[in-house]
Amino acid sequence: MKYGPLGRSGLIVSRICLGGNSWGAKGRRGWGKFDEAEAPAYFKRALDVGITFFDTADAYNAGRSEEIMGATL
Numbered sequence: 001m002k003y004g005p006l007g008r009s010g011l012i013v014s015r016i017c018l019g020g021n022s023w024g025a026k027g028r029r030g031w032g033k034f035d036e037a038e039a040p041a042y043f044k045r046a047l048d049v050g051i052t053f054f055d056t057a058d059a060y061n062a063g064r065s066e067e068i069m070g071a072t073l
Helices: 036-048 060-072
Strands: 003-005 012-014 017-019 053-055
Touching: 017 036, 036 060
Parallel strands: 017 053
Antiparallel strands: 003 012
């Protein structure tokens, strides 16, 4: 895995991010289906390969993405 700075924050993160835009989408907007029960496996795999950068926002599916990631962590 390659790592680099996150802007000017002083943090070093993976250059690949696990994005949460589709988490909680229930198949809307063409994102496909996301089984919330599989979230822990996604995180484990991401960590296993060295991903340290996770993206979510309250705008993603009315905050459901944040809820899923938060519960998984």
